[in-house]
Amino acid sequence: MVTQQRWTEEDVLRAIARGEIEVRRSARRKKTISVSKELGTYVLSTPVRYSVEHNIRSLTNLFNRLAARDHSSAEDLVGLAEEMSRRYFDGRLRPQSIRWVTNQNISRWASTTTSSGDIRVSHRLQAVPRWVLETVIVHELAHLQIGPHSKAFHELADRHPRQADAKHYLEGFSAGEQFSRG
Structure with missing residues (x-):
């Protein structure tokens, strides 16, 4: 491209x-x-x-x-993960790898394998504003410390001030994708 x-x-x-x-x-x-x-x-x-x-x-x-x-290159994704780690986790939470993938299902935006430290981000997020992608990356970085979606996990992931806004944005984005396929 x-x-x-x-x-x-x-x-x-x-x-x-x-x-x-x-x-x-x-x-x-x-x-x-x-x-x-x-x-x-x-x-x-x-x-x-x-x-x-x-x-x-x-x-x-x-x-x-x-x-x-634009924030869609592989290098941009790595750089953004480093920036989010510094900003919200004092640089402590760093993935072993982070990359765009095309195999995430319609309801999944990203995933983390805690055992290996690998983060995969749906290519569909290449079209969202940067602040939305930031929240997804912060969420996945939090999984490097706490695997399950517990109260402690959400306290960590919610360090990004726009987590709630991004959740609403992504719900609408997903509904729009489903509507356009229908």
């Missing part, structure tokens, strides 16, 4: 030509466009009659806004 610091109009057109941005046209879509990420590519969903070339300036602006909030 192309990871850009700053997109130009030519970059967007080249990425489309190479298949790094897949344009999916839909007769059901009348006015709006959307961009999502799937492993290895961006997906640009558009109405059937949408002209990429005619709208290249606004598309370029859209991709630049996405790049500014």
